[in-house]
């Protein structure tokens with residue numbers, strides 16, 4: 578087998594180093610973060626989540642775990658396995674944490690806790706210095722590690738502005754066994770007997786989903802999916818989930834199209850731990866008519882090409898812990914209309930770097946305005962990109978975690 582030329586190797590293998598960020602955040606910031614990485618370099622960290630595929634947690638952990646390793650911190654990522662019944666239960670937990678009032682029955686608690694117990698018996702974490710557990714799916718793991726010596730942190734990525742009280746009370750008995758909880762925003766803080774920290778998500782600007790694309794590549798990727806470009810494109814890219822309000826998007830699109838002709842592209846992948854996706858996709862397919870393209874695919878470069886070519890990107894969520902899709906589109910200079918909920922309210926400053934809306938009518942009005950005013954789109958988009966550069970790149974997320982790990986570093990004995 579012939580050796581690859583060094584230049585090819587360099588561009589083919591994602592480096593995931595802090596140094597890559599220097600042109601974006603400057604030398605001083607890179608040096609500051611590298612010094613913090615040195616302080617915790619001897620730690621070994623394990624992340625635990627429920628899927629390598631689909632959804633924001635995967636999007637975060639993929640680059641974060643690679644960057645932590647590239648910074649010299651040995652970082653593992655373990656998955657828990659589950660049956661469809663288990664993921665049905667955990668999606669219910671997810672929905673109730675986002676505010677729906679459903680009882681979580683004793684039978685569901687048994688399925689949930691038993692599957693997590695089975696996963697615990699396969700997990701060997703003795704040589705770790707810190708364990709970070711993500712979202713409700715693996716939350717009860719901690720009960721099976723009662724002789725642990727290292728700190729355990731629970732990071733919740735969900736919009737926790739109004740969790741359903743009985744379910745929260747049930748989960749709280751697991752949460753309070755952790756050393757600390759980590760939420761995406763201060764407003765998700767809860768009345769808990771453990772420390773709470775706040776870490777806002779971020780994106781990897783070098784991933785296939787976010788890297789620069791040439792016009793030729795954009796045309797090619799849209800062409801691969803037969804997406805017409807004769808009319809301006811409006812898009813929402815999201816798991817097929819009712820919290821993302823795809824029907825509200827379709828309603829807004831129909832209203833907007835009475836005034837400006839355009840094409841709506843709805844793209845979604847289905848996270849392997851989200852059992853509701855297929856049903857929602859079917860509903861959307863039934864509702865979608867002329868001018869609406871619905872694609873169920875997992876292609877990061879298509880996401881990239883669409884966010885770069887759309888005149889308007891929508892993320893009309895009804896709940897959103899933090900919308901990675903919003904940040905991804907803003908990074909590409911897109912004009913984004915987001916639901917005025919959860920994290921999106923922190924990502925978009927209404928009228929400055931995007932628009933916030935609460936109803937399909939409001940979304941339609943903003944769509945029409947943006948479709949009619951290319952200069953406004955440009956202005957909003959360039960502010961959007963700058964706000965992501967300043968606040969929401971992976972280098973900042975790495976720094977937040979380095980600060981947090983330093984607080985929990987155990988003294989060497």
Ligand code: UDP
Nearest residue numbers: 632633636814815816844845846900901902
């Ligand atoms: N995503 C994707 N393809 C899709 C739909 C979503 O790659 O068809 C990605 C999206 O780009 C983002 C993540 O999945 O990186 C979703 O994260 P977000 O925080 O927006 O929502 P979540 O799914 O975590 O609720």
